[in-house]
Amino acid sequence: MRRDGSARRPFAALLAGLLLLGPGAALPAGARSTDTPGRFDHYVLTLSWSPTYCEMEGPRAEPSQCRRARPFAFVVHGLWPQFERGWPEYCQDPAPFVPEPVLRSMLELMPSRRLVLHQWRKHGTCSGLDATAYFDKVRQARAAVVIPEPFRRIDDYRMVSPGEVEAAFRAANPGLQADMISVACDSRRLTEVKICLDKSLAFAPCEEVDRRSCRTQRIVMPPMRGG
Template sequence: MEPIGGYTLALIWAPEHCARPVPGAESFQCGPIGRGGFVLHGLWPDGQGKSWPQWCTDAAILPPGIITTYHAATPSAQLMQHEWAKHGTCMGITPKAYFKRSSRLFYRIRFPDMVTLAGQTMDAGSFTRAFAAANPGMTSDMVTLNLDRDGWLREVWLCLDTKFRRERCRTPTRGNRIVRIRLPGAAAAA
């Protein structure tokens, strides 16, 4: 296995996913959305350099009990299986330990009022500061945004060290890019 230099906790902004569903993909996030509109994408080990450990060992099908137990954070058996195979197998732990760790990290996150933020014109720096302000001890440089080419928020990525503590991201989000936030039920722009 490649050495791990830290981790990324990836959070999907569900309203954007639901506004632009991928044909044939599971629309797991498009039902009632809890946790402020976010769902857990996954916990990803980061390499020490420019590479990231992925697909480290063969992954058996996840036991139904694990899917049932951790389904609230990542409400898709398909995504859970993918995250375990691609990322979890590189961490040297069991599937149960992987999902327990990622769910605990997810449930510790506090989310800003996304409805209020969506009503504002804001740049990425303002958004990361608002996200950090909702979480005691977090600073805006511990948050990276995944935006589409038009500036719509797709995901929030939180940077963690090797002990799963928040840390400054190696590649912070450029602060001057405009962030657009789609709210639940909003249609995709044509």
């Protein structure tokens, strides 16, 4: 399940909704009563298979990511502060400013200005770091993960199993255990690989994330675009 498509909202909006519903109403799944910057248990580095995003979104896809001159493979979707159960969101509203040089420097890893800014507002503000330090942390997290050689370039549709993808990442990253990684999919395509890291960016177990792994036996990886 793609977390950025979830129905969670900032606490103020949730509280307003609960008041309208009346006493006894429950918070939506995953929501928490307070989201405090710096208060979380571990990170989730989410790597999106860019060709799937481009195929799914079609003409609505970000041109900076999906035009043929930009043949992206795995890109950083986000580095998400996470609780053992649930996650914080939108911990500062409005979010502090992201310096333009910092924003531009992230486009090689997160190929959309809109994505960079959205990830900062929704997730980065919960890290307890300023924008410069948070995106430096994103770079460090991405550098800590080796993309398996078979998935660095794909020029035609490839059928895989979630287990094959997970095994390849584990083989390429010593210390990465089965309960530290999750492979996500839609009904037929690989969408993301999620890897859990502690606050020092060492691989860490994450039962809730692992439990949400793709259950489809065979999924397709669309090919990268020419460039």
